[in-house]
Amino acid sequence: MSAILECRELTKQFSQRLALSKIDLSLERGKIIGLLGPNGSGKSTLIKLANGLLTPTAGEIRIAGMPPGVETKKIVAYLPERTYLSDWMTVGDVLNYFGDFYENFSLEKARDMLDRLGIDIKDRLKTMSKGTKEKVQLILVMSREAELYLLDEPIGGVDPAARDYILNTIITNYNENATVVISTHLIYDIEKVLEEVVFLNEGQVALRMTVDEIREQKGTSVDALFREVFRC
Amino acid sequence: MSWKFVNDRPIYMQLVEQMQLKILSGEYQAGQKLASVRDLAAEAAVNPNTMQKALAELEKSGLLYSERTTGRFITDDTDKITRIRRVYAEKSVLEFLEQMKGLGFDTEETIRLISGIIREESK
Amino acid sequence: MLGKLLKYEFKATTRTILPAYLLIAFFTVAGRIATKNPTLNSLLNGSIAGVLMFFYVLAIIMIVALTFFMILQRFYTNLLRDEGYLTHTLPVSVDHHIWTKTITAFVWTVISTIVVTVSLFGLLAEAEDIRILITGMQEVIRAYNEICTIPLPLLIAELVILALISLLSALLNLYAAMGIGQFFNRHKILGSVLAYMGLSFIFSIVFGVFAAVAGVWFDNLAGREYIIHVVLGILSAGVVAQGVLYYFITRYCLGKRLNLE
Numbered sequence: 001m002s003a004i005l006e007c008r009e010l011t012k013q014f015s016q017r018l019a020l021s022k023i024d025l026s027l028e029r030g031k032i033i034g035l036l037g038p039n040g041s042g043k044s045t046l047i048k049l050a051n052g053l054l055t056p057t058a059g060e061i062r063i064a065g066m067p068p069g070v071e072t073k074k075i076v077a078y079l080p081e082r083t084y085l086s087d088w089m090t091v092g093d094v095l096n097y098f099g100d101f102y103e104n105f106s107l108e109k110a111r112d113m114l115d116r117l118g119i120d121i122k123d124r125l126k127t128m129s130k131g132t133k134e135k136v137q138l139i140l141v142m143s144r145e146a147e148l149y150l151l152d153e154p155i156g157g158v159d160p161a162a163r164d165y166i167l168n169t170i171i172t173n174y175n176e177n178a179t180v181v182i183s184t185h186l187i188y189d190i191e192k193v194l195e196e197v198v199f200l201n202e203g204q205v206a207l208r209m210t211v212d213e214i215r216e217q218k219g220t221s222v223d224a225l226f227r228e229v230f231r232c
Numbered sequence: 233m234s235w236k237f238v239n240d241r242p243i244y245m246q247l248v249e250q251m252q253l254k255i256l257s258g259e260y261q262a263g264q265k266l267a268s269v270r271d272l273a274a275e276a277a278v279n280p281n282t283m284q285k286a287l288a289e290l291e292k293s294g295l296l297y298s299e300r301t302t303g304r305f306i307t308d309d310t311d312k313i314t315r316i317r318r319v320y321a322e323k324s325v326l327e328f329l330e331q332m333k334g335l336g337f338d339t340e341e342t343i344r345l346i347s348g349i350i351r352e353e354s355k
Numbered sequence: 356m357l358g359k360l361l362k363y364e365f366k367a368t369t370r371t372i373l374p375a376y377l378l379i380a381f382f383t384v385a386g387r388i389a390t391k392n393p394t395l396n397s398l399l400n401g402s403i404a405g406v407l408m409f410f411y412v413l414a415i416i417m418i419v420a421l422t423f424f425m426i427l428q429r430f431y432t433n434l435l436r437d438e439g440y441l442t443h444t445l446p447v448s449v450d451h452h453i454w455t456k457t458i459t460a461f462v463w464t465v466i467s468t469i470v471v472t473v474s475l476f477g478l479l480a481e482a483e484d485i486r487i488l489i490t491g492m493q494e495v496i497r498a499y500n501e502i503c504t505i506p507l508p509l510l511i512a513e514l515v516i517l518a519l520i521s522l523l524s525a526l527l528n529l530y531a532a533m534g535i536g537q538f539f540n541r542h543k544i545l546g547s548v549l550a551y552m553g554l555s556f557i558f559s560i561v562f563g564v565f566a567a568v569a570g571v572w573f574d575n576l577a578g579r580e581y582i583i584h585v586v587l588g589i590l591s592a593g594v595v596a597q598g599v600l601y602y603f604i605t606r607y608c609l610g611k612r613l614n615l616e
Contacts, residue, residue: 015540030281031281032279032280032281048615051443051444052443052444053439053440053443053444053613053615054613054614055611055612055613070446070447070448071446073444073445073446073447074446076444078440078444080440082437082440083437084437084438084439084440084441085438085441086367086438088367088370097363100359100362100363101356101359101445101446101447102445102446164277167277168274168277171270171273171274171277171278171279171280172270172271172274174270174273174280192237192243192276192277192278192279192282193277193278193279194279195279195281195282211242211243211279211282212242212243212244212282212285215239215240215241215242215243216241216242219240220239220240221239221240223239224239224240
């Protein structure tokens with residue numbers, strides 16, 4: 001009951017390649033977990049499956065015990081790597097949109113964060129830089145009181161100051177009922193914020209440990225271990 | 233309120249050490265109420281559960297205590313703090329003496345060096 | 356949820372098509388003034404009228420094209436491209452998404468048709484023309500009532516319903532084609548076009564066979580008036596069946612087989 005995400009022999013086959021192969025994974029609530037792996041390891045595929053954007057070829061995936069569907073979408077907050085907002089909308093329009101469709105969306109929280117980052121809600125998305133659009137998307141996601149946050153490269157395109165702000169938001173947003181999954185390449189920057197990491201390689205789980213275990217047992221940082229495991 | 237971390241040691245251990253120093257140095261005062269786990273974690277930019285683990289360790293060692301409804305506090309047992317401070321200091325001195333021995337100084341020379349430097353500093 | 360989806364869908368589409376409607380309103384008024392005003396006409400040698408007529412025709416073509424492409428574009432961008440990452444993660448069923456697009460497309464098609472018709476009338480019709488039209492229609496009604504006992508309003512209602520159902524079916528046809536098109540990884544648009552042609556082809560054959568069989572059967576019933584109802588009924592049923600099939604194809608493509616990028 002406490003597991004927020006469960007995969008059982010989860011497999012996803014595309015016409016040209018096998019993206020995920022019999023993945024068994026169980027993520028507990030109340031954790032900040034890193035989903036790490038090189039390009040093509042299956043990270044995005046796993047996240048899309050959790051969102052119901054893809055259907056498993058075999059095996060199953062469950063969110064809070066339910067298969068992906070309308071009910072799970074209410075409690076899952078997803079930040080994809082791409083811009084997914086309509087260009088013609090203003091930030092205010094998007095806030096109303098989220099507020100309309102998501103019951104657990106907090107307008108005040110979003111407004112507050114936009115304020116702190118100096119983003120005007122009257123601005124049209126079309127006029128914003130890519131980095132600002134990414135910040136807006138992140139704010140929208142973090143303003144939802146979800147049970148599972150799936151963040152795909154949340155700090156990739158932003159400056160270091162914004163990066164600190166984003167990590168700070170993730171920490172202060174923490175609650176023991178929800179789990180945050182961060183998929184990223186920038187391990188060094190977020191390592192201290194993670195409690196556990198899952199290494200994916202070629203569609204399989206290569207490693208699953210807590211950050212402290214890695215440091216204690218291997219005597220290196222997660223970043224260093226990653227480089228070692230995935231050395232080209 | 234600066235926190236510094238190295239890469240190859242568990243974060244919770246480093247948190248324990250740095251919090252101890254903050255308590256011993258007086259940056260955190262005896263009897264002071266601590267901020268929430270989340271706020272402390274945010275300040276140190278670390279995972280809240282890791283911070284929780286560190287705080288639990290400090291509670292075990294007696295430097296912190298928690299009251300269910302009111303929160304966590306630095307111990308107001310100043311004697312205890314003094315004792316631990318002394319233990320730390322002794323450890324530092326022993327380490328220092330080892331270092332000096334490694335450099336080729338014997339005890340006499342080390343004491344003279346210390347006095348000399350202190351006199352210079354106070355001028 | 357459907358209501359909210361419709362609200363945003365109308366918001367997104369109105370801002371695209373309303374300017375076109377306003378434009379045509381302008382050209383209708385301007386055109387009428389230019390062509391029907393004798394003094395103005397002779398003054399400008401009819402050249403301005405000619406130019407206005409040109410732009411007017413352009414505006415009509417634009418409304419038709421804009422309505423069509425907007426319908427395609429909304430479905431494609433909002434459900435099958437980057438925006439799909441937002442749309443498909445909303446706590447909303449696939450059915451609601453399909454109905455949202457279908458309903459708004461239907462509404463805009465009907466409105467565009469009305470706008471163009473009213474505009475043409477507004478531009479060209481004289482009081483004289485309207486009188487002729489009305490007398491002509493009365494003549495037709497009188498002649499009809501002599502031949503046929505089926506009340507004309509009923510017949511017209513049946514035809515209108517058939518037309519509207521056909522519109523819905525045609526829209527779902529487009530959506531099904533786009534749904535299938537997304538499987539052609541690098542050539543989604545080409546795939547959609549091929550799928551559309553394919554579906555149309557299949558259905559025209561089915562209809563052809565059906566019509567041939569029905570034709571034989573009808574020969575036996577020739578002479579009875581209620582045949583009209585039967586024919587229209589069967590046609591409607593056929594269109595509905597087609598529409599339902601398209602709906603399920605679309606649903607399957609956007610549901611189980613969804614694969615965004």
